[in-house]
Amino acid sequence: MSPRRKASPVDQEIKVRGMFRVHLTQDIDGETVVVGDSGWNKNLVTNLGFDQFLCQTLAGMGGSKTVAYMALGTGGAPVATDTSLASELTDTSNSRKTVSPSTIASKTVQFTAAFNSSDSFITNAGGRSISNVGLFNVSTTSAGTLFAGNTYASSLCATNNNVNVSYQIRFATA
Numbered sequence: 175m176s177p178r179r180k181a182s183p184v185d186q187e188i189k190v191r192g193m194f195r196v197h198l199t200q201d202i203d204g205e206t207v208v209v210g211d212s213g214w215n216k217n218l219v220t221n222l223g224f225d226q227f228l229c230q231t232l233a234g235m236g237g238s239k240t241v242a243y244m245a246l247g248t249g250g251a252p253v254a255t256d257t258s259l260a261s262e263l264t265d266t267s268n269s270r271k272t273v274s275p276s277t278i279a280s281k282t283v284q285f286t287a288a289f290n291s292s293d294s295f296i297t298n299a300g301g302r303s304i305s306n307v308g309l310f311n312v313s314t315t316s317a318g319t320l321f322a323g324n325t326y327a328s329s330l331c332a333t334n335n336n337v338n339v340s341y342q343i344r345f346a347t348a
Contacts, residue, residue, distance in 0.1 A: 186347050190228070192217035192322050194307055194341040200334055209335065212326040217341070221254050223321040227311070239311040241321050243270040244287040244339060247306040251325040259308035259323055264315035265295035273309070273341075281345040285309060289337035301332040307339055 194217055198210030219228075230238035246269075249260025263269050273285035289296065296302055308323030322343070331337055 189346050190219055190224075190343065191346065192219060192341070192343045194324070194326075194339060196304075196307060196326060196329070197338045198329055198331060198335045199338060200332075200336070206336075210329045212329070215324055215326045217322045217324045217343075218252055218254065219322045219343075220252060220256055220320050222257060222319050226319060227321045239319060239321070241273060241275065241285055241309045241311065243310045243313050243318070244273050244285060244341065245270045245308050245310060245315070246289060246302075246304045246331075246337065246339075247308070248303055248328075249306055249325075251306065252308065252320060252323045256323075257319050259306060259310075259320055261306070262308070262315060263295045263302065263304075266293070267313075267315075268293060269295045269315050270310060270313045272313070278342070279344075283343050285341045285343075287339050287341075289331075289339075291332075291334050291336050296331055296333060296335075296337075301330055301335075303328045304331050304337065305329070307341070309341060 193214045196212040200209045226239045247259045247262040271287040278284045305328040306325040309321040310318040312318035
């Protein structure tokens with residue numbers, strides 16, 4: 175039996191894993207209560223997400239992209255070649271929300287966003303059954319590139335619900 179070889183730095187593999195959690199909240203008697211929770215779900219980083227958001231940004235290349243906005247939709251899961259979110263809510267100009275990024279560990283970046291019950295893209299339709307989420311580089315709903323996203327069990331977002339999303343991207347060695 176040969177001795178186990180230690181991995182050299184050249185042999186190290188870096189994995190990108192993402193996950194998100196969607197909370198539906200409602201104000202009840204002056205207290206914010208979670209009325210829906212997707213639990214933590216895995217994401218899919220798109221091909222252009224790897225290329226334009228990770229590789230080109232790391233290289234400092236012109237045209238590289240950074241995550242700045244989050245969107246919700248009523249569609250299914252994206253596939254690796256998608257550039258947009260299926261059935262993204264696009265009723266109004268404020269449909270994509272600015273994210274608040276933070277580094278929560280040396281290898282994890284977290285993006286959070288809040289969608290309010292007063293947002294017209296929710297109230298215009300008398301509520302929506304939301305089922306997917308995505309991260310983008312621009313606020314314009316018909317433009318930009320989807321970095322990552324996925325679907326979760328559909329939830330009815332009523333006109334008195336707020337939606338709070340936490341989205342994490344983790345880098346880990348294998």
